[in-house]
Amino acid sequence: MRRKKTAPEDELDIIEIPAIADMTVSRPDEEIPDSVIKRLPRYFRCLRELLNRDVMKISSSELSELTGVSASQLRQDLKYFGGLGQRGYGYNVKRLYSGISERLGVGKKYSAVIVGAGNLGKALSNSRLFEQRGVWVKGVFDVSDKVIGDTLGENTVKNVSELKDFCRNSNIDIAVLCIPCADQGELLKLIDGCGLKGVWNFSPCEIDERLIDIPVVNLCTADSLMYLTYEISCRREKDNENKS
Amino acid sequence: MRRKKTAPEDELDIIEIPAIADMTVSRPDEEIPDSVIKRLPRYFRCLRELLNRDVMKISSSELSELTGVSASQLRQDLKYFGGLGQRGYGYNVKRLYSGISERLGVGKKYSAVIVGAGNLGKALSNSRLFEQRGVWVKGVFDVSDKVIGDTLGENTVKNVSELKDFCRNSNIDIAVLCIPCADQGELLKLIDGCGLKGVWNFSPCEIDERLIDIPVVNLCTADSLMYLTYEISCRREKDNENKS
């Protein structure tokens, strides 16, 4: 399919090439792989820390040391944001931070409700987690008369029967589920028709993403405890082998 | 390095082959990749559910439907446990469940302390999470006089100054860190010298695994919220594009 480099028309190709190359560099719509996205919050935290310490400049190898991600992978990941670095210099921390923040949707505003005002719900309401991530908790709900009417931060605990209307009227984005024991059916019924944009699920029961058309993050804390005990039992076994 | 197949001594090799092959099948020491380990708790939960419903038999395609993991990958994963299935029949749920449980170290006993008796610490103490995973909470600690002496489940909240001695004397395996705000240095100082086997860290500050010689699981809840808001902002953008 190669053409000979003789005819004057070919010069048009030469002119067009830089334009195409530019598009490739800025890559505004290129889908970022999930593996990369999952590393971004770590970069985000690290860069914020650096900003707090007034560090203005960082190289990929320094950031590698701080994050535990290889320098090569770091540069590969940052490529998706399009030329945030400068050859021979490194990355401007501020620029990198805002580039990642923007791409992650931090800084945009989200509204949320907490469902379940037990200890976990209380812990989350009191944490600064939401404000730090641009999420505004606009309501807290519970089934129990014991807590309905209590004050949690800026919110008064409401009856969960009002949840659906509240979410629709206030255009709530995220439901934070802190219900200690529930089966999946109950959870789905609870959030169905609320017009939510996403679910952050702390309940011990996992919500199957295939059954719902909005993003769900299941925390699955029990799974992570299991992972820990697995690691511990592996080391126990190794120690026993070494002894015998 | 090949030898000719003539001398009678070579028959020894032939005799030995089945023994070596057997070892390969049972694979007791083969390292299971991390990607596989991370799927096991999901299988574990699913199989327990099936046992509760008295389902005795399951095929890889049925389990695939339930877990969202492809049948091919499931069979590939289960291979590490060595022949738990039967061709033409499927898997015996009970056998599979106990095979995975054993490998994950569930059923073994672990001891733990909860550090931080705030809302999060309370939520964890009250949950049945630990007993379900073979972990026995033997102590709860806090800095604040307001909660020291309170009763949490089977435990009385102790002063965190007693933590080190308690852990060493009672041979505690796991510290569950529920301290709302702390820097890494504080956390490391807290657990240093406790003789722990692992750390389950709920604090907003991540512990760098490279600085500590025992397994650490950092929950990083804030990161998962960030991941959710990213997903939401992606869909928002898509919706906006479709409108215009």
Add this chain to the structure above:
DNA sequence: TAGATTGTTAATCGATTAACAATC
């Protein structure tokens, strides 16, 4: 035996690492 389903090998896909030319 015929049908079903595993265990396993080979093919594909994607993610990570290595290397180096481009360039500040």
Add this chain to the structure above:
DNA sequence: TAGATTGTTAATCGATTAACAATC
């Protein structure tokens, strides 16, 4: 200019999927 460090391409590695022979 010389040194440093990115952006990018190629090589490697590992994980997932497809396919099918073994066998219940």
